[in-house]
Amino acid sequence: MTKKRVAKAKSPRTQAIHGEFLSKSWEFSHHLIPPMTASTTFRLESLQRGAEGFSTFGAPSDKEKPIWIYDRLEEPTTKMLEDQLALLEKGxxxxxxxxxxxxxxxTLMSLLTSGQKVVAHKTLYGCTYSLLTNWLPRLGIRHAMMDVNDLKDLEAELADPTTRVVYFETVSNPILEIADLEKITALVKTANKKRSKEERIYTVVDNTFATPWALRPIEWGVDFVIQSLTKNISGFGTEMGGAVIAPKSHESMLRVARKDFGAIIHPYSAWHILVYGISTQAIRFEQQQDSAIAVAKFLESHPKVESVTYPGLKSHQQHKLAKKYLKSPEGKFAPGTMISFKLKGDMKKCQKFVDDIATNSYAITLAVSLGLTKTLIEVPGFMTHSAIPDDKRDHSGIDPRAIRLSIGLENVVDIIGDLSEALKKV
Ligand SMILES: Cc1ncc(COP(=O)(O)O)c(C=O)c1O
Incomplete structure (x- = not known):
């Protein structure tokens, strides 16, 4: 498609509005907005066409129109969302x-098999931790949890012939560490020089906190990028979804895995994420980020606050790395919308503060999830990361008193006002 070439040349902000402009997935040249499809199965004009659809599924040729068969295999609205995500993540x-x-x-179950190992960063979203430590071991897939920025340790793990995946979050949930992508991918590349194609190690990163508006891991040599679309990209707190941006060589395997695991996104959600989420994400993210900078500075200067972790603060332990990796597509520093902080005092103080916010704050809501238009507060050690056992919490770097804030689109004066009121009471 000639329009496809045109889209590639435009800025990501314009791509987010128009995508590839005219989709090969669906003929909608008279519509301004792509249609939402609402049929679980598709009419096929001949048995040969049906057989062709099944045999080419997962690896459709770019030249031909896809043959739609059944929603769990693939359907047009979802495909349009996928094309748009690949464009923005540069995959x-x-x-x-x-x-x-x-x-x-x-993704992990597609890349790993019994007897192999995933080397993962020690701090991960709680359910990812649970997947690695509770479920994958049942299939004989082992894990090593370590600091992936510790290059000596990482090198030793890469020398293990059973290591096949290095997994981490570009900005870790919840403690906002920055992965040194350039150095990590260089080490993996060196390790792969000594391996056959079948035995190569893949890097898989979760880019949910950063989003493509702050970091594009493929530009740093990463193989697979995960997004929880439920968060910033969907943005309004109405849809659930996930995505992996992958090399073309693995598309077929991932589609077949999704078909057989049944983990399909509903076309309704795909449509909302495509039409509302993606096209407004840059503007939401940047407004939320401006407010996050102001909130982080307010907390850091408050006498009742012990510490604040925010990549935009000079006090962030990896501020230099943050400046290197967290950038808008135009190159502006993009420290994100997430903050972690601790109050002075014990767990009781933390609980009193959070409960007061839950009861009395107008602008801030006690709820999990993140990246939404509403500002959310939670305590990861007891909520989103509670799957991490008490004796492993120290190793994960998660302090039970740490409070996580996801900054929304409210007037920042009201967010700071509510924090200030609650701080007066502890
Ligand atoms: C960093 C990160 N990755 C993955 C997920 C999982 O996403 P979902 O809730 O869409 O399954 C979450 C959820 O909070 C998350 O914070």
Whole structure:
């Protein structure tokens, strides 16, 4: 498609509005907005066409129109979302799932088999931790949890012939560490020089906190990028979804895994993420980020606050790395919308503060999830990361008193006002 070439030359902000402009997935040249399809199965004009659809599924030729068969295999609205995600993450293709966890589980189970090992960063989203430590071991897939920025340790793990995947979050949930992508991918590349194609190690990163508006891991040599679409990209708190942006060589395997695991996204959700989420994400993210900078500075200067972790603060332990990797597509520093902080005092103080916010704050809501138009507060050690056992929490770097804030689109004066009121009471 000639329009496809045109899309590639435009800025990501314009791509987010128009995508590839005219999709090969669906003829909608008279519509301004892509249609939402609402049929679980598709009419086929001949048995030969049906057989062709099944045999080419997962690896359709770019030249031909796809043959739609059944929603769990693929359907047009989802495909349009996938094309758009691949464009923004600068990947070869994208495969979507019913949730971020659906994308993570399907990707890891596609890449790993019994007897192999995933080397993962010690701090991970709680359910990812649970997947690696509770479920994959049942299939004989082992894990090593370590600091992936510790290059000596990483090198030793890469020398193990059973290591096949290095997994981490570009900005870790919840403690906002920055992965040194350039150095990590260089080490993996060196290790792969000594391996055959079948034995190569893949890097898989979760880019949910950063989103493509702050970091594009493929530009740093990463193989697979995961997004929980439920968060920033969907943005309004109405849809669940996940995606993996992958090399074309793995598209077929991922589509077949999704077909057989059944982890498909609903076309209704795909449509909302495509039409509302993606086209407004840059503007939401940047407004939320401006507010996050102001909130982080307010907290850091408050006498009742012990510490604040935010990549935009000079006090962030990896501020230099943050400046290197967290950038808008135009090159502006993009420290994100997430903050972690601790109050002075014990767990009781933390609980009193959070409960006060839950009861009395107008602008801030006690709820999990992140990246939404509403500002959300939670305590990861007891909520999103509670799957990590008490004796492993120290190793994960998760302090039970740490409070996580996801900054929304409210007037920042009201967000700071509510934090200030609650701080007066502890
Ligand atoms: C960093 C990160 N990755 C993955 C997920 C899982 O996404 P989902 O809830 O869409 O399955 C989450 C959920 O909070 C997350 O924070």
């Amino acid at each position: 070869e293709c994208a495969v979507t799932f019913g949730s971020g966890m659906g994308a993570i589980a399907s």
